Amino acid sequence: MEFAFTEEQIMIRETAAAFLQEASTSAAVRAAMDTELGYDPELWSTISSDMFWQAIHLPENCGGMGLGYVELVATLEQMGRYLLCSPFFSTVCLAANALLVHASDEQQIEWLSPLASGEKTATLAYTSRGTDWSAESVSVTWTPVADGYELNGEYRYVIDGHSADCLILAAREVGSTGADGIRLFLVDSDTEGLQRQRLGTIDETRKQAAICCDSLRVPVSAVLGDPATEACSSLSTVIDLATICVAAEQVGCSQQALDSTIAYTRERVQFGRTIASYQAVKHKAADMMLKVEAARSAAYYAACIAEEALSGGVLGQELAEAASVAKAYCSDAAYFCTGTGIQLHGGVGFTWEYDIQMYFKRARASEALFGAAGQHRERLAAMLLDAPAIGGAL
Amino acid sequence: MKLEFSAADEAFREEVAGWMAENLVGEFAPIRFRGGPGDEHMYVEERIAWEQRLAAGGWTCIGWPEECGGRGASIEQQVIFAEEYARAGGPGRMGHIGEGLTGPTLIAFGNEDQQARFLPGIRAGKEFWCQGYSEPSAGSDLANVKTKARFDEERGVWLINGQKVWTSLAQDADWCFVIARTDPDSVAHKGLGFFLIRMDQPGIEVRPIRQITGTSEFNEVFFDDAECGAGDIVGAPGDGWKVAMGLLGFERGVSTLGQQMGFQNELNAVIAAAKDNGAAADPLIRQRIADAHVGLKIMRYNSLRMLSGGGDGSLQPEATIYKLYWASWRRNLGKLAMDVLGPEAEMLEGQGYELGPLQTLFLFSRADTIYGGTNQIQRNIIAERALGMPREPKGN
Ligand SMILES: Cc1cc2nc3c(=O)[nH]c(=O)nc-3n(C[C@H](O)[C@H](O)[C@H](O)COP(=O)(O)OP(=O)(O)OC[C@H]3O[C@@H](n4cnc5c(N)ncnc54)[C@H](O)[C@@H]3O)c2cc1C
Numbered sequence: 178m179e180f181a182f183t184e185e186q187i188m189i190r191e192t193a194a195a196f197l198q199e200a201s202t203s204a205a206v207r208a209a210m211d212t213e214l215g216y217d218p219e220l221w222s223t224i225s226s227d228m229f230w231q232a233i234h235l236p237e238n239c240g241g242m243g244l245g246y247v248e249l250v251a252t253l254e255q256m257g258r259y260l261l262c263s264p265f266f267s268t269v270c271l272a273a274n275a276l277l278v279h280a281s282d283e284q285q286i287e288w289l290s291p292l293a294s295g296e297k298t299a300t301l302a303y304t305s306r307g308t309d310w311s312a313e314s315v316s317v318t319w320t321p322v323a324d325g326y327e328l329n330g331e332y333r334y335v336i337d338g339h340s341a342d343c344l345i346l347a348a349r350e351v352g353s354t355g356a357d358g359i360r361l362f363l364v365d366s367d368t369e370g371l372q373r374q375r376l377g378t379i380d381e382t383r384k385q386a387a388i389c390c391d392s393l394r395v396p397v398s399a400v401l402g403d404p405a406t407e408a409c410s411s412l413s414t415v416i417d418l419a420t421i422c423v424a425a426e427q428v429g430c431s432q433q434a435l436d437s438t439i440a441y442t443r444e445r446v447q448f449g450r451t452i453a454s455y456q457a458v459k460h461k462a463a464d465m466m467l468k469v470e471a472a473r474s475a476a477y478y479a480a481c482i483a484e485e486a487l488s489g490g491v492l493g494q495e496l497a498e499a500a501s502v503a504k505a506y507c508s509d510a511a512y513f514c515t516g517t518g519i520q521l522h523g524g525v526g527f528t529w530e531y532d533i534q535m536y537f538k539r540a541r542a543s544e545a546l547f548g549a550a551g552q553h554r555e556r557l558a559a560m561l562l563d564a565p566a567i568g569g570a571l
Numbered sequence: 572m573k574l575e576f577s578a579a580d581e582a583f584r585e586e587v588a589g590w591m592a593e594n595l596v597g598e599f600a601p602i603r604f605r606g607g608p609g610d611e612h613m614y615v616e617e618r619i620a621w622e623q624r625l626a627a628g629g630w631t632c633i634g635w636p637e638e639c640g641g642r643g644a645s646i647e648q649q650v651i652f653a654e655e656y657a658r659a660g661g662p663g664r665m666g667h668i669g670e671g672l673t674g675p676t677l678i679a680f681g682n683e684d685q686q687a688r689f690l691p692g693i694r695a696g697k698e699f700w701c702q703g704y705s706e707p708s709a710g711s712d713l714a715n716v717k718t719k720a721r722f723d724e725e726r727g728v729w730l731i732n733g734q735k736v737w738t739s740l741a742q743d744a745d746w747c748f749v750i751a752r753t754d755p756d757s758v759a760h761k762g763l764g765f766f767l768i769r770m771d772q773p774g775i776e777v778r779p780i781r782q783i784t785g786t787s788e789f790n791e792v793f794f795d796d797a798e799c800g801a802g803d804i805v806g807a808p809g810d811g812w813k814v815a816m817g818l819l820g821f822e823r824g825v826s827t828l829g830q831q832m833g834f835q836n837e838l839n840a841v842i843a844a845a846k847d848n849g850a851a852a853d854p855l856i857r858q859r860i861a862d863a864h865v866g867l868k869i870m871r872y873n874s875l876r877m878l879s880g881g882g883d884g885s886l887q888p889e890a891t892i893y894k895l896y897w898a899s900w901r902r903n904l905g906k907l908a909m910d911v912l913g914p915e916a917e918m919l920e921g922q923g924y925e926l927g928p929l930q931t932l933f934l935f936s937r938a939d940t941i942y943g944g945t946n947q948i949q950r951n952i953i954a955e956r957a958l959g960m961p962r963e964p965k966g967n
Contacts, residue, residue, distance in 0.1 A: 178580070178647055179573045180872070181879035186572070247572050439958055454961035459954035466953055467892040474872035475865075481574050492574060502865050554861035555854075561842060561864055562851040 197259035209262035215384035225295025239289035250480035257426030267337035270422035272299030303347035312412035338386030380542035468510035501553035511540035591659035606663030609935030622696030657832030669693035703749035753808035763811030785924035905936035
């Protein structure tokens with residue numbers, strides 16, 4: 178048992194931190210925030226061709242590096258720490274994971290390769306207006322037509338949905354309910370019948386879009402995996418995998434809120450002392466650190482479980498539980514740390530100029546993604562209280 | 572990162588579980604799940620017998636080096652042992668202070684003579700210890716101890732005078748380790764000594780203190796010219812603080828990690844109660860039970876991280892969160908237990924002040940955030956040592 182980074186993992190994390198500290202500065206983030214695209218294409222091209230992060234956990238036969246989820250999560254933690262604006266999350270944590278989990282071997286080679294090389298970006302659309310983030314919530318429908326399918330309905334909250342080159346669309350057979358009838362389709366975003374619109378968001382560091390399918394025609398070859406196979410449980414797995422990625426970003430977000438707050442309290446003098454010397458301030462900082470460290474433990478444990486799930490290991494069965502544990506805790510931790518960060522900054526914490534507000538907004542926005550803390554706790558409660566116990570073993 | 576324990580460790584786990592299943596039966600069946608925090612005054616004789624059964628099986632002091640009578644068990648194995656012990660319902664250990672605190676302290680700071688005289692009694696489950704740190708004027712500010720130690724040249728012994736308070740298990744202990752002032756004019760950390768004192772002597776009086784639970788696990792201990800052998804000071808006079816702090820490192824370190832399986836038993840009891848009385852359908856209770864589950868899972872991940880950090884049991888800066896984390900978690904669990912039980916939470920079994928297990932959990936968990944460094948002191952430690960914030964100003 179070794180619940181610590183290997184030398185190589187430490188190197189990956191340190192490299193990511195050093196690069197992003199230079200590249201994803203406050204000024205760079207603010208500039209990207211203001212663009213329609215939502216990121217700087219030049220920086221993305223440097224990341225995808227020099228750093229090669231998008232390929233970390235993708236298989237080697239698709240041009241990936243064949244590393245694990247822990248390496249991916251270590252990189253995401255740093256992206257959250259520096260609020261990197263990029264299509265990384267949508268392309269890797271959503272679309273590439275969907276292909277890994279549900280596409281056939283040939284489809285993986287064909288569709289993952291351009292993602293692994295950085296040539297294309299992609300995202301996953303499955304949610305519609307509402308608060309349900311489960312796979313069963315899919316509401317866009319498909320009906321069989323000659324040579325393929327027709328999709329109708331509207332998606333919301335689609336990360337980078339306005340800019341991605343390819344879209345993976347989850348839809349259900351018209352008239353189906355619950356876990357039945359769900360399929361995943363891969364389409365180019367310029368396909369006729371697709372309307373995409375960026376939605377204004379409070380957190381401008383990550384763009385979301387609405388996508389409307391109006392009699393969208395897709396060929397049979399667009400279906401991920403075997404067209405006869407239900408995709409609900411795969412979609413669930415993909416959501417859990419992405420949830421763990423958000424949790425990892427939240428760890429970085431919390432850590433930076435703590436670090437910048439400590440730095441500020443050591444500078445700011447009131448009543449003839451730095452405010453860092455007041456116990457009320459120290460104790461808040463201690464509570465922040467406790468949450469940051471616990472959040473980190475949860476995210477990395479979940480990363481190990483995700484790795485097991487993707488490689489077919491036995492501990493992979495714990496995926497849903499580990500994802501919910503991580504997301505419930507990390508969401509609350511990020512909100513607490515960034516909110517406390519504002520408080521300890523005083524008036525400047527309320528300004529547009531200081532970065533803590535951007536972290537606060539990111540924390541709030543990511544809290545909602547893939548289910549808020551309370552929803553993940555309810556999912557755990559159902560496992561603990563309604564089904565045969567999972568509580569017995571630690 | 573790798574989550575699995577090695578095959579050897581898994582085999583060790585089976586060995587422990589097998590031994591517990593074979594031995595924690597018959598005469599020992601009644602003490603399963605008993606004698607833990609808040610219940611330490613119960614079944615003392617049976618638990619002493621159990622301690623000796625453990626010793627006979629080679630299951631006391633497993634983390635000590637082999638040359639000191641231990642097994643030299645790795646940290647992983649120590650955690651596995653503690654987990655399987657609790658899973659099987661192993662009773663609260665009578666010997667935990669000796670095994671977890673006195674022993675490691677003597678191994679680190681004691682001389683050969685002291686190790687030879689004291690370790691075997693602990694190892695055999697025959698000699699029990701208590702911790703004489705706190706005093707009426709020295710709580711969080713431990714360095715403010717006033718108890719005095721004066722070497723009597725004629726009799727060739729140390730004479731101890733003063734008072735300790737909150738001394739857990741003093742009524743059942745054979746020995747007490749005490750920090751006392753060897754230099755009467757010294758203040759704070761300087762001029763202290765670390766003494767090993769026999770409890771059964773005329774100069775010592777133990778007075779039980781009734782606790783919030785109605786029971787008496789801790790005591791006042793009065794020293795009136797109590798004797799301590801010339802060879803029973805650990806380190807030199809003046810080294811007491813160094814030894815005392817080394818011991819607290821053991822207290823806050825590996826020795827507390829195994830308690831999580833006990834916490835799991837407690838959470839399981841709360842879940843069972845909620846399923847039983849219908850509270851499991853209340854959305855707010857569901858949230859809180861899930862939150863407790865999340866908290867306990869992460870406590871486990873935190874300790875796996877800590878264990879992987881320093882192989883020697885030394886702790887990383889992030890380990891400073893551990894005590895604050897678990898104490899707060901357990902205090903919240905105690906309240907949750909009461910809220911799950913609703914009005915029945917209030918009802919005692921009989922007419923006496925006999926608490927049920929969840930009632931004990933509720934009341935006793937209020938101590939968790941006080942002993943071993945209060946939550947406030949833990950936050951000071953985190954802020955100052957881990958985050959490098961300025962130290963608290965000292966009073967006069
Ligand atoms: C069940 C139980 C068993 C115990 N067993 C033992 C034992 O076996 N041996 C032993 O030696 N001791 C034992 N103790 C004593 C325990 O270690 C002390 O109670 C503890 O260290 C706190 O000291 P105090 O009670 O004097 O409280 P105080 O130090 O007076 O604290 C009172 C309040 O003031 C706060 N406070 C104090 N200083 C600061 C500061 N600098 N900054 C912010 N807040 C501060 C505290 O957090 C607390 O809330 C036991 C206590 C309990 C409850």
